[in-house]
Amino acid sequence: MAMALRAASRVLLRAGSRLGRREAVDGARRFANKRVLVETEGAAGATRIAVMKFRNPPVNSLSLDFLTEFVISLEKLENDKSIRGVILTSDSLKRGNQTKVAATEKTEEKRATRDHGGRLQERPGIFSAGLDLLEMYGRNPAHYAEYWKAVQELWLRLYLSSLTLMSAINGASPAGGCLLAITCDYRIMADNPKYTIGLNESLLGIVAPFWLKDNYVNTIGHRAAERALQLGTLFPPAEALKVGVVDEVVPEDQVHSKTLSVMAKWLAIPDHSRQLTKTMMRKATADNLIKQREADIQNFASFISRDSIQKSLHMYLEKLKHKKG
Numbered sequence: 001m002a003m004a005l006r007a008a009s010r011v012l013l014r015a016g017s018r019l020g021r022r023e024a025v026d027g028a029r030r031f032a033n034k035r036v037l038v039e040t041e042g043a044a045g046a047t048r049i050a051v052m053k054f055r056n057p058p059v060n061s062l063s064l065d066f067l068t069e070f071v072i073s074l075e076k077l078e079n080d081k082s083i084r085g086v087i088l089t090s091d092s093l094k095r096g097n098q099t100k101v102a103a104t105e106k107t108e109e110k111r112a113t114r115d116h117g118g119r120l121q122e123r124p125g126i127f128s129a130g131l132d133l134l135e136m137y138g139r140n141p142a143h144y145a146e147y148w149k150a151v152q153e154l155w156l157r158l159y160l161s162s163l164t165l166m167s168a169i170n171g172a173s174p175a176g177g178c179l180l181a182i183t184c185d186y187r188i189m190a191d192n193p194k195y196t197i198g199l200n201e202s203l204l205g206i207v208a209p210f211w212l213k214d215n216y217v218n219t220i221g222h223r224a225a226e227r228a229l230q231l232g233t234l235f236p237p238a239e240a241l242k243v244g245v246v247d248e249v250v251p252e253d254q255v256h257s258k259t260l261s262v263m264a265k266w267l268a269i270p271d272h273s274r275q276l277t278k279t280m281m282r283k284a285t286a287d288n289l290i291k292q293r294e295a296d297i298q299n300f301a302s303f304i305s306r307d308s309i310q311k312s313l314h315m316y317l318e319k320l321k322h323k324k325g
């Protein structure tokens, strides 16, 4: 009987919910959409922490599908009263036996790195490559509007989240990747000089939206943001720490454990006082977007549709495609 119940519960757990799969794994729980894996740690009934792992090959770019799945996963965690802290990180691991598929092949699948079994793989060492350039290039204004609404939605949800959010930055984090990180309450970055973080939009011939600029100013201060935004600076870890884009830099193999230990300190603070303080610090910045969301969408759609901007994006995509190394 007990065996039958266990078997039945395994079947139910694996049957899949409307939002994604849910499985029981070694006492921890996890659910997964296609592009976001969520693992929760901690005993039932106690405070638990969730780790959201991005896995949108090849570079965790913020495609429309990824943004949608991200928001769904976050909402699920917000609604789970036992979860008080969430860690954002990349599922990208150093893996052997990878083959980069020829750059001449165009589809998303073909652009990805694959293992010898032909399965799609993340490229290693990437937290997130930021907004998906292919969502902003060669599409129509209605698509740009839909995409931008989803970008705004994710930013608002993260920036105003009542959860304690931390990012464990285990790879490159340009532009929208940096956006994900700076919405968090605390950032820990791997000490690998190959990884950089920052808002590099100006290098692409585009401009960070005002609310992202505000988030940056709130994080590193006005003068540093003014300089970094104009130059499109991508900071290696030591410089990111100095300017305040990240709060700590630790050896790569300690990023996860360090984030867990900092999270434990934050969770020792009563939720209500921490949450009210967070809201007090962030509400005005978020309200600034909320009150002009539609105008911001229209601005983006018309800005990104301009021939000159499309040309800049085309050149940047070509540069990425043909870069060496």
Ligand SMILES: CCCCC/C=C\CCC/C=C/CC(=O)SCCNC(=O)CCNC(=O)[C@H](O)C(C)(C)COP(=O)(O)OP(=O)(O)OC[C@H]1O[C@@H](n2cnc3c(N)ncnc32)[C@H](O)[C@@H]1OP(=O)(O)O
Pocket: 058, 059, 061, 103, 111, 112, 123, 126, 128, 129, 130, 131, 132, 133, 134, 172, 174, 175, 176, 177, 200, 201, 204, 206, 207, 208, 209, 299, 300, 303, 304, 317, 320, 321, 322, 325
């Ligand atoms: C005045 C009114 C203003 C209103 C607002 C208007 C406009 C605002 C919009 C602004 C917001 C923008 C924010 C952004 O996030 S823009 C995106 C910025 N991202 C980047 O610049 C990152 C570019 N990528 C890289 O630097 C590198 O790819 C890397 C992440 C460091 C990884 O390097 P590596 O491991 O060497 O991998 P590859 O470079 O070979 O890339 C593999 C593959 O992936 C493609 N790719 C990379 N990044 C993106 C991306 N962001 N989107 C889509 N695709 C991406 C890359 O082209 C390769 O493809 P192929 O295999 O086909 O060559």
